[in-house]
Amino acid sequence: MxxxxxxxxxxxxxxxxxxxxxxxxxxxxxxxxxxxxxxxxxxxxxxxxxxxxxxxxxxxxxxxxxxxxxxxxxxxxxxxxxxxxxxxxxxxxxxxxxxxxxxxxxxxxxxxxxxxxxxxxxxxxxxxxxxxxxxxxxxxxxxxxxxxxxxxxxxxxxxxxxxxxxxxxxxxxxxxxxxxxxxxxxxxxxxxxxxxxxxxxxxxxxxxxxxxxxxxxxxxxxxxxxxxxxxxxxxxxxxxxxxxxxxxxxxxxxxxxxxxxxxxxxxxxxxxxxxxxxxxxxxxxxxxxxxxxxxxxxxxxxxxxxxxxxxxxxxxxxxxxxxxxxxxxxxxxxxxxxxxxxxxxxxxxxxxxxxxxxxxxxxxxxxxxxxxxxxxxxxxxxxxxxxxxxxxxxxxxxxxxxxxxxxxxxxxxxxxxxxxxxxxxxxxxxxxxxxxxxxxxxxxxxxxxGITIRRWLQIADPRLAKIIDKAIGTKWRSNPKELHNLATHLNDRRLLADIGKAKHQNKVDLAKYIKQTTGIVVSPDAIFDVQVKRLHAYKRQLLNLLKIVKYYLDLKDDPKKDVVPRVFIFGAKAAPSYHYAKSIIKCINEVGNLINNDKTIKDKLKVVFLEDYGVSLAERIIPAADVSEQISTATKEASGTSNMKFMLDGALTVATLDGANIEIKDYVGEDNIFIFGLKKEEVLQYEADHSYQSSDYYANDPILHRVLDAFVDGTIPSIGAEGAEIFNSLVHANDEYFVLRDFEDYLRAQGEVEKTYRNPSLWNKKCLVNIANAGYFSSDYTIQKxxxxxxxxxxxxxxxxxxxxxxxxxxx
Incomplete structure (x- = not known):
């Protein structure tokens, strides 16, 4: 009919x-x-x-x-x-x-x-x-x-x-x-x-x-x-x-x-x-x-x-x-x-x-x-x-x-x-x-x-979907495991270039939306570094924020420093009664105000926190992401599904060995994901013997010391109470989710991200590996089990x- x-x-x-x-x-x-x-x-x-x-x-x-x-x-x-x-x-x-x-x-x-x-x-x-x-x-x-x-x-x-x-x-x-x-x-x-x-x-x-x-x-x-x-x-x-x-x-x-x-x-x-x-x-x-x-x-x-x-x-x-x-x-x-x-x-x-x-x-x-x-x-x-x-x-x-x-x-x-x-x-x-x-x-x-491949690729990222059709046909639309056929095209320069062009156009679209809704102007040529998920201490939006403050302080010291520009994009809601999470939101927004209005860093960094994150906003953000932040403390995230959506739409993942990140790593290989941080055994050991002392990291790491001081010494304006709350939780209340312990290794992984991004062909090849393996995370297969x-x-x-x-x- x-x-x-x-x-x-x-x-x-x-x-x-x-x-x-x-x-x-x-x-x-x-x-x-x-x-x-x-x-x-x-x-x-x-x-x-x-x-x-x-x-x-x-x-x-x-x-x-x-x-x-x-x-x-x-x-x-x-x-x-x-x-x-x-x-x-x-x-x-x-x-x-x-x-x-x-x-x-x-x-x-x-x-x-x-x-x-x-x-x-x-x-x-x-x-x-x-x-x-x-x-x-x-x-x-x-x-x-x-x-x-x-x-x-x-x-x-x-x-x-x-x-x-x-x-x-x-x-x-x-x-x-x-x-x-x-x-x-x-x-x-x-x-x-x-x-x-x-x-x-x-x-x-x-x-x-x-x-x-x-x-x-x-x-x-x-x-x-x-x-x-x-x-x-x-x-x-x-x-x-x-x-x-x-x-x-x-x-x-x-x-x-x-x-x-x-x-x-x-x-x-x-x-x-x-x-x-x-x-x-x-x-x-x-x-x-x-x-x-x-x-x-x-x-x-x-x-x-x-x-x-x-x-x-x-x-x-x-x-x-x-x-x-x-x-x-x-x-x-x-x-x-x-x-x-x-x-x-x-x-x-x-x-x-x-x-x-x-x-x-x-x-x-x-x-x-x-x-x-x-x-x-x-x-x-x-x-x-x-x-x-x-x-x-x-x-x-x-x-x-x-x-x-x-x-x-x-x-x-x-x-x-x-x-x-x-x-x-x-x-x-x-x-x-x-x-x-x-x-x-x-x-x-x-x-x-698992995730609905249909929604997150065919609907949310139609440009990429059409490129995939051209490369391997349309069977993947009914059977997502067929995406794995892309793995035979890793040396197809035209395909890699097309994937890069589609991503760039998605970033152009998101940049327009960001300007329209926030007034902030961002460049689609920058790395779009994204963390979108419920705001909770264990998901460690705070670790991401410490990184951003560190990058900003580096540029204040040397405005001419050669860095790949980055746009840090957040989307998250905090439960109404979760005071600490709401304080993190306030701090992210004030760091954004500071950075976005500082002419001396010449747009090398931008921070965007988009209001009212939900499914439809995710459909705008995820196809435009270059970097997917999946940085929860090991053992705390049951699975996660945004990690799967980002890899499907051609973002590379910065991840701890937590939840389904481990299975993503097993599919794509260690060379195609940026792994950092404590492992399960180390977290469980710390929790058992109580040997972790976060104040030692504050005292002994001058970079971390300076970043944390920025929350209480006036460097970041308008966060008097919130900055003190964050500082005390990390330094004096012994940092429940090991943010300070993972900070140095997190910076190492982010350095690998920048180095890889400078090589567009290599970056796009890694993206293709991720796309090719995302079909295994289709909810069609999960529900059949x-x-x-x-x-x-x-x-x-x-x-x-x-x-x-x-x-x-x-x-x-």
Whole structure:
């Protein structure tokens, strides 16, 4: 079937007239975007329906991926690409005197995530649909998301991200699929016909309404579902919420991602959010399962529930609640079905990110859930008593000293626990979760993270994509491992030159954007040295900043010093309550003000901190990057995925041996990545014997001494309090993330970067090696491993091979 350009133009103009009573030349970009999105949605809606019907017909096991975050970015171009419409629509718009790029700018990023966790979840949704796998997303429909970041006098200011102001054309409200979620009150158990049943006193009920978004597979006529839940007051409960303030508390359940948890009210809200989407999702799943008359004793054969990080860990207890209380299943059978149904991905080894909640807080949110968690914990300890030592039992219990360990709940209540990079999984098994690994070695496995090659190359870097097509053909667009064929072209001078030209043009484009949004003029001939990721001390934006200050001081000493000019580009948000991270942002901005306005260094250095970093901004920055800064302290970054995106788009990586950097190094070879810093064993040794003394580095290294003094002696203006905070953390508080220890080796690696950049042919050859090996990090392959090894689900073909358009094109 497919679609022709003429058909598209006719349908587009018809919808524009029907909806807005306008001709193309009179419509605004927003009106044109809404019309185009409606046409696109009409092209996949019937396939969306057929996909689900086919799942039912084939009795396919379903996977439900629970994540507190999803970060899909803009869907318009992604959907056009996956439907095989992209080039056709681009050409049709040009024929109508329109620009697809300009119209796509009218779409707002879905503000449903913060960083890597949410972006990975969305990559997995895209890849699941593209692989034809029966995987459904389950999350929260945040009205304001994280926050919109602005800089005022160098400080981060958080504003509401009103991304839903114009509505969301991609979603479908399913009022008929709403469920009730019970909160608060008291619960006691009463024996009824010889069975203990919970009796609730004074709970309140929130209506959970699902909004579904179709996730379009790549040229395979397959559309999965991402379901997001909104909180509403049911008519039966309105009397319990008589004031605007009380109603606002209900709205707050789905207002913002990661509410400030520096006080008890914020922590309570976050915990309510977690229970809300867990309960709504599981109730919906069980209700749908029961429609088809299958026995509850076989639910694990038909359903898999995946817990993405600890935020949805209450899935274990809520699923038990449903099986015990609603379905009247016995404890042993219910727990067996729960373990077989649940699987868990751990995303961190950092203790503060492994959620722990006071028992009293969970009791306030949902007392029945706390009863079930306590009983799981009691039975776990009892079952281990005869075969494990007391210390091991105590160290792995779910409830300990009045605190509930959510990671322990997820591990004990599931059949699979995976890390997200080889090093990360090794650390889980050997250190962080070693007692659990001793108890359940068969449950542990590694699934190295991946990225959507389609978005980050075909959409974000079309110039490079076309060059690759010319060199090796187009098979890589469907099978990213085909990119490895580029490795046979390392001596193709024309190809290397073309890669360099494409990169330069991308830098020209980003330079224009930087001038337009910040007023800062940067040269595309400079090295674009980029660090874009969540602002956290372990990610060491601070190490990068110390380098920049060192380079600036060198140029102040010798303005004529022969250096390759550099533009340092940052993008990062700090959590609203994370004071130290916000101080780093202030310092970066003030160093930027100092450098960017110093005429004596003649534009040899520039510092740009772009506001409100997110997926769409990343699509501008990453294709223009020369250098990718992946400089977290070894053992602290679980995997990282920006490292993969940068290598795919032809940047070279400066990296510690942390997370997936190690696997990138293994693929590209040590000559094609700039490695520095402490290794895993050295970090673990320092943490074990406490022999590291950061003040020694300050005292004994005159370069480092001068750089650190610049934060407190007035060299960098307007950072009195922040500069002192940074200085004290590094010198007097013993530098938790070994910034000073790695500084000298970091400078060595940066020297290698400059030396290599002076040889354009060598630089481009190294870039080509990175591009050629990036296909191995496709999320299409990662999600297939989840499907094969954890969920045990197979691909589906909703059209059964019929009614396909040319080259997998979706019909109109």
């Amino acid at each position: 497919g679609i022709t350009k003429e058909q598209f133009i006719k349908e587009f103009k018809r919808r524009l007239t029907d909806e807005y009573a306008l001709d193309v030349k009179d419509a605004t970009p927003e009106e044109l975007y809404q019309t185009l999105a409606a046409v696109v949605k009409s092209g996949y809606s019937d396939i969306w329906r057929k996909t689900w019907k086919n799942y039912i017909k084939e009795d396919q096991k379903q996977v439900y991926y629970f994540s507190i975050e999803f970060l899909p970015g803009r869907l318009l171009k992604s959907n056009l690409l996956n439907m095989g419409w992209y080039e056709l629509v681009d050409s049709a718009f040009k024929e109508m005197g329109l620009s697809l790029d300009e119209i796509a700018e009218a779409e707002r990023d879905m503000a449903l995530g913060n960083g890597g966790l949410g972006r990975l979840a969305s990559a997995f949704m895209d890849s699941s649909a593209s692989d034809g796998l029966p995987v459904n997303g389950n999350g929260i429909r945040y009205k304001y998301g994280l926050f919109k970041q602005k800089f005022v006098d160098g400080y981060q200011v958080e504003l509401p991200n009103e991304w839903l102001n114009q509505g969301n054309v991609w979603e479908v409200a399913r009022e008929s699929k709403a469920v009730d979620v019970k909160f608060g009150g008291q619960v006691y158990l009463e024996e009824v016909d010889g069975v203990l049943q919970p009796v609730y006193k004074n709970p309140y009920i929130i209506r959970a309404v699902p909004y579904d978004t179709g996730i379009v597979g790549y040229k395979n006529n397959h559309v999965n579902t991402m379901r997001l839940w909104d909180a509403q007051i049911p008519a039966s409960e309105e009397v319990k919420f008589p004031t605007i303030e009380s109603r606002r508390k209900v709205e707050d359940l789905t207002s913002v991602l990661y509410p400030d948890d520096s006080n008890e009210e914020g922590r309570l809200l976050r915990l309510r959010q977690e229970y809300f989407f867990v309960s709504a999702g599981l109730q919906s799943i069980v209700r749908h399962y029961k429609k088809y008359g299958k026995p509850m004793s076989e639910i694990s054969d038909h359903i898999s529930v995946h817990i993405n990080d600890t935020h949805p860990a209450m899935c274990v207890a809520e699923f038990m609640r449903i099986l015990l209380d609603d379905e009247k299943m016995g404890w042993d059978e219910a727990f067996d079905q729960t373990v077989k149904t649940m699987s868990y991905t751990n995303h961190t080894i950092m203790s503060e990110a492994l959620e722990k909640w006071p028992v009293s807080l969970i009791e306030r949110v949902q007392p029945r859930i706390m009863q079930i968690i306590a009983e799981i914990d009691r039975r776990y300890a009892l079952e281990l008593a005869e075969r494990a030592e007391t210390d091991l039992i105590s160290g792995t219990r779910i409830v300990n000293n009045g605190i509930v360990h959510m990671a322990h709940l997820a591990i004990i209540g599931s059949h699979s626990t995976n890390g997200v990079a080889k090093l990360h999984t090794d650390l889980l098994e050997q250190d962080v979760l070693k007692d659990f690994y001793h108890l359940y070695p068969e449950r542990f496995n590694n699934k190295t993270n 989840y499907a094969d090894e954890i969920w045990h689900v197979a691909p589906s073909d909703p059209l059964d091979g019929k009614d396909r358009g040319a080259n997998g094109q979706y019909p109109l």
